[in-house]
Amino acid sequence: MNLTTNKDLGGFLAQELIKQSEHDAAVTPMDTVLDAARAGKFSADQCFRLLARLWTLKRTMYYVYGGWAQGINLNEYPPSVAYLFGKQIYDESTHEMQFCDEILRRRWVRTQKQLFAHPYAQFGTATRTGSYIFCLRALANYPQNVRIAALNLGPKVIELAWTEKFAKTFPDEAIHALFHSQLAETRSHVLMGRFQVERFLQKEVDTELAKRLCAETRRDYLFYLEESARFVLGMQEEKAGEVSVSGDID
Amino acid sequence: MAGLKIAHDKCTECRMCYVVCREININAVVVSPTSQHLLEIDERCIYPKCTVCLMYCPAEGSIVETDTGRSLVPPPPEVWTENQRWPRQ
Numbered sequence: 001m002n003l004t005t006n007k008d009l010g011g012f013l014a015q016e017l018i019k020q021s022e023h024d025a026a027v028t029p030m031d032t033v034l035d036a037a038r039a040g041k042f043s044a045d046q047c048f049r050l051l052a053r054l055w056t057l058k059r060t061m062y063y064v065y066g067g068w069a070q071g072i073n074l075n076e077y078p079p080s081v082a083y084l085f086g087k088q089i090y091d092e093s094t095h096e097m098q099f100c101d102e103i104l105r106r107r108w109v110r111t112q113k114q115l116f117a118h119p120y121a122q123f124g125t126a127t128r129t130g131s132y133i134f135c136l137r138a139l140a141n142y143p144q145n146v147r148i149a150a151l152n153l154g155p156k157v158i159e160l161a162w163t164e165k166f167a168k169t170f171p172d173e174a175i176h177a178l179f180h181s182q183l184a185e186t187r188s189h190v191l192m193g194r195f196q197v198e199r200f201l202q203k204e205v206d207t208e209l210a211k212r213l214c215a216e217t218r219r220d221y222l223f224y225l226e227e228s229a230r231f232v233l234g235m236q237e238e239k240a241g242e243v244s245v246s247g248d249i250d
Numbered sequence: 251m252a253g254l255k256i257a258h259d260k261c262t263e264c265r266m267c268y269v270v271c272r273e274i275n276i277n278a279v280v281v282s283p284t285s286q287h288l289l290e291i292d293e294r295c296i297y298p299k300c301t302v303c304l305m306y307c308p309a310e311g312s313i314v315e316t317d318t319g320r321s322l323v324p325p326p327p328e329v330w331t332e333n334q335r336w337p338r339q
Contacts, residue, residue: 188308
């Protein structure tokens with residue numbers, strides 16, 4: 001039987017979300033970081049900044065998944081959904097450890113405790129990173145199939161795309177290897193997302209919700225990437241625009 | 251007879267093949283009874299009639315054709331078909 005029947009909402013949705021995310025992933029702020037590295041304009045300090053920002057995001061995912069885990073009710077989904085969720089947490093943890101290991105190996109800081117306290121690795125609440133993380137955490141109130149659609153077929157697709165580019169051409173051998181080693185797991189998260197959406201997202205209301213949430217998480221993740229790229233390259237931070245309200249509003 | 255096997259030097263043990271094979275009740279991917287608990291594909295596999303594990307495997311080269319040793323991840327076009335991938339009710 002063909003996957004794309006009218007009843008197959010999940011299949012259509014997965015295709016649509018992946019397509020939209022791949023479109024967003026074609027060019028991201030991380031391209032500028034990679035271009036600078038390839039042009040030999042990337043200092044050790046900038047490399048430290050890059051790994052520290054990536055580490056910060058990965059470690060705060062524990063906070064997100066902690067909230068989500070409370071929302072998986074017994075018998076609501078088959079065991080495979082709980083397993084895949086556990087595997088995703090495990091993989092993110094591995095990536096977090098890799099970023100930290102590389103920073104310690106290069107002696108940019110001497111201990112993990114120092115890294116937590118270092119300005120490059122701070123988690124700020126009023127930042128793009130904070131906005132993205134809190135947006136994800138807020139998905140704890142939604143069913144697992146909807147939030148997995150929002151994350152794994154949104155930001156994860158974008159993450160996979162820029163990681164692939166870094167894995168191909170990042171000039172530093174050790175960091176190149178680090179990104180390359182993460183590819184299969186990140187790709188696996190996208191495929192896990194596709195599987196769960198195809199199989200367990202079959203209501204029209206959930207489909208519409210997933211579309212909206214996926215668009216929001218993609219947007220917030222791109223803002224996170226922009227903030228990180230600016231920080232890594234030492235560019236001026238984005239200034240919030242003034243909002244003017246007309247005086248004759250009733 | 252054609253069959254599939256897992257190339258353990260490439261496999262990341264993510265278990266997606268196990269999950270999707272269970273999902274469609276073929277149950278050909280099993281956890282081996284060794285201390286490493288590696289995944290194996292047994293005689294219940296109906297490849298080439300089903301290619302579902304190939305569709306969801308993220309690690310290039312980690313599932314191969316038993317007879318030829320040919321890598322099937324990512325699935326070559328002649329192996330991948332929509333209707334073989336996901337038998338639905």
